[in-house]
Amino acid sequence: MAEVLVYVDHVDGAVRKPTLELLTLARRIGEPVAVALGAGADATAAVLAEHGAVKVLTADAPEFAEYLVVPKVDALQAAYDAVSPAAVLVPSSAEGKEIAARLAVRIGSGIITDAVDLEAGDEGPVATQSAFAASFTTKSRVSKGTPVITVKPNSAPVEAAPAAGAVEALAVTFGALATGTKVTGRTPRESTGRPELTEAAIVVSGGRGVNGAENFGIIEELADSLGAAVGASRAAVDAGWYPHTNQVGQTGKSVSPQLYIASGISGAIQHRAGMQTSKTIVAINKDAEAPIFDLVDYGVVGDLFAVVPQLTAEIKARKG
Amino acid sequence: MSLRIVVCVKYVPDATGDRQFTEDLTVNRDDVDGLLSELDEYAVEQALQISENSDDDVEITVLTVGPEDAKDALRKALSMGADKAIHVEDDDLHGTDVMGTSLVLAKAIEKAGYDLVITGMASTDGTMGVLPAILAERLGVPQATLLSEVKVEDGTVTGRRDGDSASEQLQASLPALVSVTDQSGEARYPSFKGIMAAKKKPVESWDLEDLEIEADEVGLEGSWTAVDSAAQRPARTAGTIVKDEGEGGKQLAEFLAGQKFI
Ligand SMILES: Cc1cc2nc3c(=O)[nH]c(=O)nc-3n(C[C@H](O)[C@H](O)[C@H](O)COP(=O)(O)OP(=O)(O)OC[C@H]3O[C@@H](n4cnc5c(N)ncnc54)[C@H](O)[C@@H]3O)c2cc1C
Ligand SMILES: Nc1ncnc2c1ncn2[C@@H]1O[C@H](COP(=O)(O)O)[C@@H](O)[C@H]1O
Numbered sequence: 001m002a003e004v005l006v007y008v009d010h011v012d013g014a015v016r017k018p019t020l021e022l023l024t025l026a027r028r029i030g031e032p033v034a035v036a037l038g039a040g041a042d043a044t045a046a047v048l049a050e051h052g053a054v055k056v057l058t059a060d061a062p063e064f065a066e067y068l069v070v071p072k073v074d075a076l077q078a079a080y081d082a083v084s085p086a087a088v089l090v091p092s093s094a095e096g097k098e099i100a101a102r103l104a105v106r107i108g109s110g111i112i113t114d115a116v117d118l119e120a121g122d123e124g125p126v127a128t129q130s131a132f133a134a135s136f137t138t139k140s141r142v143s144k145g146t147p148v149i150t151v152k153p154n155s156a157p158v159e160a161a162p163a164a165g166a167v168e169a170l171a172v173t174f175g176a177l178a179t180g181t182k183v184t185g186r187t188p189r190e191s192t193g194r195p196e197l198t199e200a201a202i203v204v205s206g207g208r209g210v211n212g213a214e215n216f217g218i219i220e221e222l223a224d225s226l227g228a229a230v231g232a233s234r235a236a237v238d239a240g241w242y243p244h245t246n247q248v249g250q251t252g253k254s255v256s257p258q259l260y261i262a263s264g265i266s267g268a269i270q271h272r273a274g275m276q277t278s279k280t281i282v283a284i285n286k287d288a289e290a291p292i293f294d295l296v297d298y299g300v301v302g303d304l305f306a307v308v309p310q311l312t313a314e315i316k317a318r319k320g
Numbered sequence: 321m322s323l324r325i326v327v328c329v330k331y332v333p334d335a336t337g338d339r340q341f342t343e344d345l346t347v348n349r350d351d352v353d354g355l356l357s358e359l360d361e362y363a364v365e366q367a368l369q370i371s372e373n374s375d376d377d378v379e380i381t382v383l384t385v386g387p388e389d390a391k392d393a394l395r396k397a398l399s400m401g402a403d404k405a406i407h408v409e410d411d412d413l414h415g416t417d418v419m420g421t422s423l424v425l426a427k428a429i430e431k432a433g434y435d436l437v438i439t440g441m442a443s444t445d446g447t448m449g450v451l452p453a454i455l456a457e458r459l460g461v462p463q464a465t466l467l468s469e470v471k472v473e474d475g476t477v478t479g480r481r482d483g484d485s486a487s488e489q490l491q492a493s494l495p496a497l498v499s500v501t502d503q504s505g506e507a508r509y510p511s512f513k514g515i516m517a518a519k520k521k522p523v524e525s526w527d528l529e530d531l532e533i534e535a536d537e538v539g540l541e542g543s544w545t546a547v548d549s550a551a552q553r554p555a556r557t558a559g560t561i562v563k564d565e566g567e568g569g570k571q572l573a574e575f576l577a578g579q580k581f582i
Contacts, residue, residue, distance in 0.1 A: 011485060068481075068490060069453065069463065093484055094449070094466055101418075101450035102457045110419060110544025113448045126548070132339040132445075137551050144419075144544040180462030180496075184478075185489035202581065226581065244468075244482060244503055250335075250447065251359070251502045259581050269335050273447075280579060281556075282572065288563070295556055298575045302564025310569025318573065318582050 002030040002086035005079055007099065008048065008056075009091045013040025015047050017199045018091040018153040023051040025118040025156050029125045030086050032163075033057065035079045035170070037072055038064040042167055049165020051158065057082070057170040068181040069095060073102040075172045080107060082170065085146065087125055089118075092150040100150045109145025116155045116256070116277065125149065134276035153198040154256040189245060197229045197246060202259045203278070205231035205248055206241075207271075209264015209285065209304055213241040218308050219263060225315040231255065231275075233265045249274035263304045267292025284308060322377040323472070323494075325367045326434045328425055328455075329360040329382050329397050331390035332445040339445070344540060345547040346415045347445055349387060356393035359440035361507035364397045366500045367438050368508070370472045371401075379403050381432055385413065385424050391523065398518035399510035406432060410527040415540025422451055424538060426458040427531040436477065437497040441466055452499035462492035468503035 004026040009016045019034075026032035034053040036044040041058035048056050057079050063071035076099060080088065090100040092114050104111040115127035124147055129138050142148065197203065204226065206219040216230075223230045232242035234249055248255055250270040260278035265271060267283070267290055275281070276295065283292045288301045300307050333339050337352035364382065371378035382397040384390045385408040394405040408428050416424070429437055437459070442449035456463030464470075467479035467490070477496050481488045482503070510518070528535060536542050562571055576582050 068465075068488075073457075095483065097448070097450050098453035098463070098465065101453045104544075105419070105422075105454050105457045110417070111450065112545055113450055130553075131341075131550065135339070135553055136341065137553055138341075138345075138547050139549045140545055140547045142544065143546040177457075177460060177462070181464050181490055181492040183488050184491045186486045187488075188486045189484070245484070250444065251441065259576070259579075280581075281559075282575070284568075284572070288561070293559075293561055295559075296561070297556075297559040298572060299559060299561040300564050300568040300572050301561060302568045306566075307564050307568040307572065310567075311572050312569075314570050314573035315576070315582055318577060 003033045003083050004030040005076070005083060005085040005088040006032050006034045006053070007076060007088070007090040007096065008034050008036040008044055009093060009096065010036060010040065010044050013043030015044050016091070016196070017158065018151070020047070020051045020158040021153070021156040022089045022091060022151055023048065023053060024159045025151060026089055027052050027161060028118065029120045033083055033085065035076055037075050045165050045167045049163055050160055052161035052163050053165045054163045056165055056167050058167055059170040059172045061172065063174055063178055066183055067179050068183055069098050069102070070180060071174055071178045072099050073106070074174050074178055075170060076103050077106055078172045079170055087147040087149060090148070090150045092152045097150050100148050104145070104148040107145060109148050110142035111148045112140055112142060113150045115149050115151045118149065118151065130277055134273065152254065152256065194223065195227070195229045197231060197248070197253050198255055200229035200255070200257055202226050202228035202261070203231045203248070203255050203257045203275070204228045204261045204263070205233065205265060206236055206263050207233035207265030208235040208239070210236060210241065211264070216242055218305070218312070222261070222308055222312045225312050225319070233271050262292055263308055265292055266290045267295060322379065323374060323436065324434050325370065325378060325380045325436045325438060326429050326432055327363050327367045327380060327382045327397065327402065328437065328439045329364065329384050329393050330357045330440070330443045331355070331384060331386045331393035332357045332443055335444050341550045344415065345550050346540065354389050354392065356396040357440060357444045359442060359444055359502060361400070362500050362502055362504050363438045363440045364400050364402060365507040366470055366504055368401045369505070370470070374472065381406060383425065383428055383432065384408070385421055385428070394523055395518055396510065398521045399515040400508055401514060404521055405523040406526060407523055408526045408531070412528055412535040412539050415543060416538045417543045417545050418448055418451055418454065419544040420538035420542055422454040422458055424531060424533060426455055427533060428526060429459065431526070431531060435494045436472065439497070439499045441499050441501045452497060456497040459497060462496045464490045464492045464496055465499040466501055467498055468501050470498055470500060470504065
């Protein structure tokens with residue numbers, strides 16, 4: 001069976017959920033061979049094996065942390081040369097997309113980004129994508145070279161599928177461009193203890209209607225009552241009420257949770273681009289004409305300062 | 321010293337219009353008004369700021385690959401303050417994907433001559449956001465991408481990249497490629513004077529022959545990916561909408577419980 005390279009997104013050995021979803025998709029088109037780089041790479045093997053990785057290629061070097069993107073491209077290319085895979089799958093993070101794109105140029109392949117589903121086809125893997133703020137669904141293939149495909153979080157279930165997952169050291173030689181962009185400082189983002197926005201099953205977002213940083217507490221309380229991640233519209237982010245890392249939309253994160261709750265968000269096209277594929281959508285807005293209501297499964301026309309706290313209290317009461 | 325900046329700008333269908341695909345499954349660029357991608361205005365703005373903060377002799381060239389109408393995008397960038405423009409246009413470019421577009425841009429950038437290339441973070445129609453990285457790979461220069469802050473001094477570009485897990489400080493020597501996010505600072509509106517001045521600024525037109533690119537390397541035929549189908553997402557079935565008369569939060573909780581979220 002053909003091998004499929006899966007690029008592993010992990011933090012010091014802790015594999016992030018989208019990578020496990022990639023393994024599910026990879027198994028539909030071949031045998032997953034994982035590539036894990038940087039500090040803690042070896043520690044990823046156990047969980048990758050549980051989810052279907054037949055092999056885990058690992059490499060660690062200071063270059064991965066000290067220089068931007070290119071050292072990882074060199075390593076992924078080394079894995080590509082070693083394995084000659086049928087396809088290369090990479091998580092659709094900002095960095096993942098850049099790594100995948102540069103690899104594609106080097107190996108003379110086409111690239112598909114932000115796939116939301118993947119299946120085997122007669123002429124190679126077929127990727128499903130959303131276009132124009134998710135108002136269209138397209139199916140496409142890579143028609144030149146080995147398909148390089150980046151996949152969005154929440155695109156497939158995580159499935160247990162025990163495999164060997166033997167760790168093998170990957171030999172990497174860095175090219176001249178690897179040290180081109182130096183990372184001279186790094187401030188890790190503080191953990192909020194809440195789920196990762198793109199990976200969360202429920203997202204609770206606030207917009208301009210929240211009217212002040214101090215009021216975001218009621219959005220957070222609702223989120224916590226549901227074990228949800230917190231999102232924000234660009235208007236709320238631009239006003240400085242919530243960090244940009246939480247922005248949902250075209251220039252923020254694209255989310256596809258089971259449940260999306262929008263409070264005080266009008267539903268501009270750029271916001272919809274980042275949340276329209278959510279399974280169930282709920283909105284609270286005092287303007288009955290707000291475009292967000294075109295998307296909802298359930299909407300409450302009302303003042304969020306009355307509705308949200310009541311909702312939170314009711315959820316807490318029901319959960320006991 | 322002189323500093324030559326090339327800013328890549330894209331002409332895109334207005335996102336607030338009713339965007340569609342054509343029969344050959346390329347983006348329909350005829351039925352929706354086009355404009356300079358808002359995300360590329362940020363790239364033009366940063367080029368202007370680098371120029372304003374520099375003692376060097378800075379020349380800003382805006383470059384687009386696109387149909388005849390894409391000149392509008394160049395005009396807008398010129399009226400914001402860029403010095404000159406290059407329009408790469410060729411009938412054979414119809415349907416070109418990111419690999420082809422990046423090839424054309426790379427050749428045009430090399431022909432124009434550059435110390436710094438600046439792009440937007442993503443185009444508002446394709447939204448792949450991978451062209452900047454590909455361009456850096458093709459040009460063989462450092463990539464300092466997704467910057468929300470950028471500075472150029474003594475042949476070095478520095479900037480801040482706000483990533484998922486950390487905010488990073490980056491540094492690279494020129495020549496280099498930079499992409500900027502919409503967090504980099506609001507783009508200026510063209511002034512009346514700027515609009516008048518733009519009319520006299522030079523716009524060069526190049527075709528594939530000028531760039532020594534063969535027709536089969538680009539276009540729909542030369543595309544590295546194939547779109548097999550495009551279907552409009554079914555409109556979401558109309559949901560239940562209630563007016564809050566004191567019980568809205570409880571009603572919503574009831575709905576969520578019914579859906580097994582609570
Ligand atoms: C290139 C570009 C990229 C963009 N990218 C993004 C992006 O990634 N994400 C994004 O979100 N936007 C993005 N935008 C901005 C987008 O166009 C909108 O401006 C933005 O989404 C509006 O945010 P909002 O809905 O919070 O604010 P508004 O549109 O002002 O809506 C606020 C809503 O709150 C309601 N409201 C007010 N008070 C209350 C109350 N007490 N109770 C209940 N409801 C209340 C109002 O009725 C209104 O509907 C982008 C724009 C551009 C041009
Ligand atoms: N046809 C084009 N002409 C000029 N620049 C482009 C073109 N397409 C993309 N770009 C640049 O590349 C960036 C990212 O585009 P993309 O990868 O298509 O999302 C844009 O913000 C532009 O700066």
